[in-house]
Amino acid sequence: MSAALQVRGLRISFEGEPVVDDVSFTVDRGECIAIVGESGAGKSLTARALLGLTPAGADVALDELIVDGTDTAGLTEHAWRAVRGAGIALVSQDALVSLDPLRRIGTEIAEPLLLHRLVRGRAERAARVRDLLRKVWMPDPDRRARQHPHELSGGLRQRALIASALAAVPAVLVADEPTTALDATVQARILGLLREITDAGTALVFISHDFAAVRRIADRVLVMRGGVIVESGPVAEVLENPRHEYTKQLLTATIHEPRASVPADSPPVLIADGVSRSFGTVPAVIDASFTLKDGRTLGVVGESGSGKTTLARMIVGVDAPDSGSLQWTTERRVQLVHQNPLGAFDPRWTIGHSLREALEAGGVPRAQRPARVAGLLAEVDLAPELAERRPSALSGGQRQRAAIARALAADPQVLVLDEPVSALDPSVRERVLRVLARLQQERQLTMIFVSHDLDVVGAVADEVLVMQDGRIVEQGTTAAVFATPQHPFTRELLDAGGAADR
Template sequence: MSAVQVRGLRIAFGDRLVVDDVSFAVEPGECLAIVGESGAGKSLTARALLGLAPGSVSASTLVIDGMDAAGLTENGWRPLRGRRIALVSQDALAALDPLRRVGAEVAEPLHIHGMPADQARVLSLLRQVSVPEPERRARQYPHELSGGLRQRALIASAVSTAPAVLVADEATTALDATVQARVLALLRQIADAGTAVLFISHDFAAVRRVADRVVVMRDGRIVEQGTTVQVMEQPQEQYTKDLVAASRHEIADVVRTERPALLRASAVSKSFDRPAVRDASFTLGMGQTLGVVGESGSGKTTLARMIVGVTRLDAGTLDWVTPQRVQLVHQDPLGAFDPRWTIARSLGEALEAAGVPRARRRGRIAELLGEVGLAPELGARRPRELSGGQRQRAAIARALAADPQVLVLDEPVSALDPTVRERVLTLLRRVQQDHGLTMVFVSHDLGVVGAVCDDVLVMQDGAIVEQGAVADVFTDPRHPFTRELLAAR
């Protein structure tokens, strides 16, 4: 019997149908992936399986672990949710209570469902998901763990009650290559042990690693489904073909030229409670795109913030050959924008800070939106009223408002689906050519770095362990850690 059976699932917001006639099944021991662009209905479909979808939900069949859930009220969902079906969400830091220790978070579902929740059980669960030093980690708070460890702790909490179904909604999106590989291996182990896993993702490389079958959604409907090999290697629908093509990157064929040095970094170091960046030395050339890669906690973002000037150096030097206007594009534009302001107002503030006269700002706002491919009327919207790709374009527009010479981008496409990501990368290439920009590109996505960057720095534990031309480093890595990163792609 299938662990999940769904037929005729529909979700509506008022008169607007956002998920329409979706049907699929997931067997015990199987991993089914649902893929598609932002707004395709992936997460809404997954949350309907837990009784958490907003709006009006209906289905001719909705069976979870043998229980008919089609007409359940909230009271009816409570004994099912967390016991027979559990959720692992994308943002583990937001999902875990910041005021509770990790051990208490792992034990919470056990307490709720009246199951034994002693310390030995908690430590066993943390070991099961390969959390090192479980005794110490159980006493820590979520912010004291790395992204990968937080995600594993969240998985430990989700599997604590041995649910028949595990829903992983973009559970590896923000993780670097090696940590992502470990979490994917863990999800695959959970499936192989007999749990039905529903894997929601826009990362096709991750889907290839973990899924047995794939469902492709577009505009709330299923447009294609089949085995992972069939869908990824021989897609039938043009939409699927476009998604698959956008997920593949080739190393850029860059003609190397001598570039005048713009920035020289010498033995740059920074510590917080521990060393974050250690003796980092490199040169940034004019018009160059420099990639920075490494695991979570390797020092990538700290180095980027020092280049921008928002984090002070403890030691070493960052010498600009000539003064430069440097702007940062954050990973999370939703968090970087004031949620109360319209996009136009945020752009206006940036123009004011750049010294643009008030009389010229309205016209310049329209120009900036046009430069990044946004319609002028979108300026009247607030950040939450834009899609992820639109917000990222708006963040780039705001950075361009100051007419920068150097753009530092911290994970600018990590949360975007393949086709939107390609559009943003194309935009960045065009903007760089139009403005003659120098770019520093921080990313955990080695495929993206290989496609857009000229040179790359590989960081491990705060130190640069390898650097050079992308083509050289990616095709003939010298350092063992670089080889590990590339193998995890």
């Protein structure tokens, strides 16, 4: 089978400092290669270089970059526009940032169809958009096409982004962490879809920190560290018998330590009784009842759009239920750690500025704030000099820990974490989870952990709620629910999570 993508001698540097060094690989039509490595390894920079999208200030050199038979080395930006979309397309990591907040989802997906003149007329365009949304299992595609990105959950936004990338039927698809925001069942479907697209002749470059997903979808794998490919080969060979010590470390980091048991007789700190919330005529949470116990971690799992984030927002108090009650047994300070730390921080401010603002809001005197900022950064294992950086200058794992530090500035007793490790590679994810476990013990925190990653929830949560279409369909101790699920949807979630491992 002929090559759809050929890369030879790719080098990227900033101010003379190399960050991608002599990367070369070929992807045949109908083949998927996966690129894995820690944050900062150069994976995403490599991906963007394949589309001529490296950031300002980057010095890019390459010996060869052939996309679908076109030599793109030295192409002008105008010439690149004819290649992007139809020749090569990108599904980027951050759907909220990648989608235009002012445009409706349908308009976003239709743009490649218009640019490459693939459809004629509004009716045909609307039909193609609808078909693309159905292809990525978007529920209620007609309504979703009329919505803006902020009206969709993280998983639904990611599906919309994949639909947009597929619109012009590219010869090469570059998927940069395409399933990080997706729950187990939708992830299994999207991985299946990407594999189907590959088997039909598309060349797929799949960048991921999820080794279970890589094992399921890829034919070959490249392991990157410090901008260099340190190991490569067939997936089974590299993942089952890694030769490089770094590959062995990455694989070890995917194995979670089970959570130590916590006494079950902890007193309740929050009692939810029949909580419901709708947006217009669309119900988001329906009659939710549960108890949150002191010092314990409650996991909340479910598909995208199941109501997890809406429930979390009501617990924090940034949204109010239409009916039912959330009763705290004593006065509690509650803080939210957002799903998207890059979007949650003001991009104009340094991390130190954001932390000082949080301390000011908490009543900390000005003279004490510099020392408290350094202390907060130390608590989450961040160097004090990172206070002078802006969010965009931090890695994903550093941003997530900075977001946790900002939440801790208010000295909360309850921490609500919405997908806190979904975008992190295995070793960084484990570092963040260890930080959270230590903070919970040292600060005696009660936590609510919202996640689509059942493996992580199984390792960190004492109890779990399973949500489907706004309802809690099953709840109990994590060990009992995972070992003997009673509801068909819980069994489907657990089966889908396991399917990625096979």
